Amino acid sequence: MIPTICVRNDTRSGPNKFRFAIIFLLMLCIKTDPVYAVESHPGINLESMYSEAVIAYNKKQSDQALKLLNELLVASPNHVEGLELMALTLKEKGDPTKAMEVYARLIKAKPEAARGPYYFEMGMMYHKANKPDLAKPYFEKALKLGFNRSTTQLFLGLISFTAGRLNESEKSFTEVKSGGAPEMKLLAHYYLGLIHFKNGYGAGGTYELTAARNLARDLPNSKMTTDIAAGADKILAPFNKDQWFGNMTFLTEYDSNIATLPTSAAAANASKKSTPNLMLNGGAGYMTSPTNTVQWVGNYRFSVNKTTNVQTKSYEYFNHTPALFMNISPLSRTTGGLKVEGNLAFNNMPKDPEQPNGAYIFRKYSTYFEGSPYFRYELAKGVQSELEAGYRKITNDSDPTQSGNLLRVRGSTHATTSSQLLNPGASVSYEKLNTLGIDTRSNSLDFGLFNTMKLSGSDILNLSVDYTLSRYPLSTTSRSDKTTVARLSAVHTLSPAFSLLGEVNYTANSSSLADAYSYNRLAVGFGMGWTL
Missing domain, CATH: 2.40.160.40 (monomeric porin ompg)
Incomplete structure (x- = not known):
C-alpha cells in the first residue's frame, strides 16, 4: 500500500522574501485552500491595478483577477508580485501549463539565489502531471538553494523510489525523517521500511515500519494515517506475533x-x-x-x-x-x-x-x-x-x-x-x-x-x-x-x-x-x- 501526498502552498513573495505554506499529505495532487494575497507597497497606477487584482483573487473572481494582471504585466512585464499572483491564480483555476509558463518568466526575472520557490513549484506541477523525470531537476535546484528542504527531499525520495533507485531514495527519506514535520516523518518511516525490506535489511525494515505505525496512531486521524497504519500492520503481521x-x-x-x-x-x-x-x-x-x-x-x-x-x-x-x-x-x-x-x-x-x-x-x-x-x-x-x-x-x-x-x-x-x-x-x-x-x-x-x-x-x-x-x-x-x-x-x-x-x-x-x-x-x- 503506497500512500499518496497532497501539498498546498503559496510561493508569492513580499518585497524582501518568499512566503509559502506546506503540508497536508493525502492524494498525489495539489490542492489550495483559500489564500489571501497581501497587497504590495502602495504605488501609483501599477500598484493600484495590482491591489484590484488581489481583491478579485480573494473574492475568488479568478477571471477578473487574470484580466487585471494581464493589463498590469503589459505595462510592467517583470512585475514580480503580479507574476506570482497570476501563476497562483492559474494553478488554482486548473491551468498548470500556463502557470508553468509564468513560473518560467519568474525564474528569468529573479537572480539564481532567489529562484528556489519557483523551481519547487515547477517540480510540483511536473510531479502532479506524472512526469517525474522533468520534475526531478527542478526539485534538485530548489534543494541546492536550500528552499523547503524537507518537503523537497520528500518528493525527491518518492521519485527515486518509484524509479527503483533505492539507495538514492533512502538518503532523501533519511533527511526527511530527521527534520521534517510529523506528517512527513510518517511517510519517511514508511518508505524507509519498504526500502530496507527490498534491500534485505529485515531488522531495519521492521523498525521503520513499527515507527511509522506508532506515529500514524499518534497523529490526528486522516485517510493517510489510516492507510499507513494498515499497510504497516499488514507487512509486520509475520513479525507481530509470539x-x-x-x-x-x-x-x-x-x-x-x-x-x-x-x-x-x-x-x-x-x-x-x-x-x-x-x-x-x-x-x-x-x-x-x-x-x-x-x-x-x-x-x-x-x-x-x-x-x-x-x-x-x-x-x-x-x-x-x-x-x-x-x-x-x-x-x-x-x-x-x-x-x-x-x-x-x-x-x-x-x-x-x-x-x-x-x-x-x-x-x-x-x-x-x-x-x-x-x-x-x-x-x-x-x-x-x-x-x-x-x-x-x-x-x-x-x-x-x-x-x-x-x-x-x-x-x-x-x-x-x-x-x-x-x-x-x-x-x-x-x-x-x-x-x-x-x-x-x-x-x-x-x-x-x-x-x-x-x-x-x-x-x-x-x-x-x-x-x-x-x-x-x-x-x-x-x-x-x-x-x-x-x-x-x-x-x-x-x-x-x-x-x-x-x-x-x-x-x-x-x-x-x-x-x-x-x-x-x-x-x-x-x-x-x-x-x-
Whole structure:
C-alpha cells in the first residue's frame, strides 16, 4: 500500500522574501485552500491595478483577477508580485501549463539565489502531471538553494523510489525523517521500511515500519494515517506475533585431545587422549513479538556427548541451561536488556571412585547462576555494536576448590555488508575468575575476529580466531597461558527445517608450565541440524 501526498502552498513573495505554506499529505495532487494575497507597497497606477487584482483573487473572481494582471504585466512585464499572483491564480483555476509558463518568466526575472520557490513549484506541477523525470531537476535546484528542504527531499525520495533507485531514495527519506514535520516523518518511516525490506535489511525494515505505525496512531486521524497504519500492520503481521522456536544438532566428531568442561575463557584441562565423540545439542523456547516495547524470550538448551574410547569416559558431560531474556525495544537502533541464565552440568564418573575401570554413572558436576545486562547500538546500517557485563556464581561439586564467582565484560562489533564474502566482526572481553583454590584464580583477556561468508543461497561458511592471555596471579607456580583457537564451520541448507553441518576446531595452548598445561587439540566433525 503506497500512500499518496497532497501539498498546498503559496510561493508569492513580499518585497524582501518568499512566503509559502506546506503540508497536508493525502492524494498525489495539489490542492489550495483559500489564500489571501497581501497587497504590495502602495504605488501609483501599477500598484493600484495590482491591489484590484488581489481583491478579485480573494473574492475568488479568478477571471477578473487574470484580466487585471494581464493589463498590469503589459505595462510592467517583470512585475514580480503580479507574476506570482497570476501563476497562483492559474494553478488554482486548473491551468498548470500556463502557470508553468509564468513560473518560467519568474525564474528569468529573479537572480539564481532567489529562484528556489519557483523551481519547487515547477517540480510540483511536473510531479502532479506524472512526469517525474522533468520534475526531478527542478526539485534538485530548489534543494541546492536550500528552499523547503524537507518537503523537497520528500518528493525527491518518492521519485527515486518509484524509479527503483533505492539507495538514492533512502538518503532523501533519511533527511526527511530527521527534520521534517510529523506528517512527513510518517511517510519517511514508511518508505524507509519498504526500502530496507527490498534491500534485505529485515531488522531495519521492521523498525521503520513499527515507527511509522506508532506515529500514524499518534497523529490526528486522516485517510493517510489510516492507510499507513494498515499497510504497516499488514507487512509486520509475520513479525507481530509470539512464537515458539527450537533446534537440534547431531555431530560425529574426532577429538585429538578431549578436554574438561571449561568454566571461563581460560584454557580447559586437556586429557592428552584422543577419541571419537558423539554430540547432541538442542534447545527450545518461546518469545513474545519483537515489535513490542518489551520482549521476553525464555529458552532451554542442552548438550550431551558420548566418547567411544573407554579411557575418556570421564570427559562425558550432560548440560542443562535455562535462560530468560528481557529485551527493551529490540528493533530500535539503541536497545538493551537483561539476561538471566542458569546451568546444571552432570559428569560421567566412576560409580566407585576406588574402581576407575568399573561402572560409570552421571553425577552432578557443577552449577552456575548468571545475570548479564547488555546494551546494543547500531552504529550504521548493518553495523551492530554490543556491550555486555555479567556476574556468575559457580558451584563445583566435583572439585570445591574451583567454586567461586566470575566477572566478565565483553564488547563486540559486527557488520553485515552487501558482499557475500565479507561480513566481519571483532570482539574483546575480560574475565576475572575468583575461586576458593588460589591456583585456579585467573584473569583473562581475549581478542576475537570472525567473518561470515554467504557462498550461495544454501551455503554459509563461518570463520573465527580467538587469542586469549590468561594469568594466574596467586598460583604457587606462577602460571600464565596463551591460547589460540581457530574455528571453521559450514552449513548447507537442505530444506527450511534440515541442514548439513561441518566444523573444524584447532586449539593451541602455550603455558609457562609447559609440561603440565601446554597442548594442541584438533576436533573435526560433521552432522545434521534441524530447526523448528
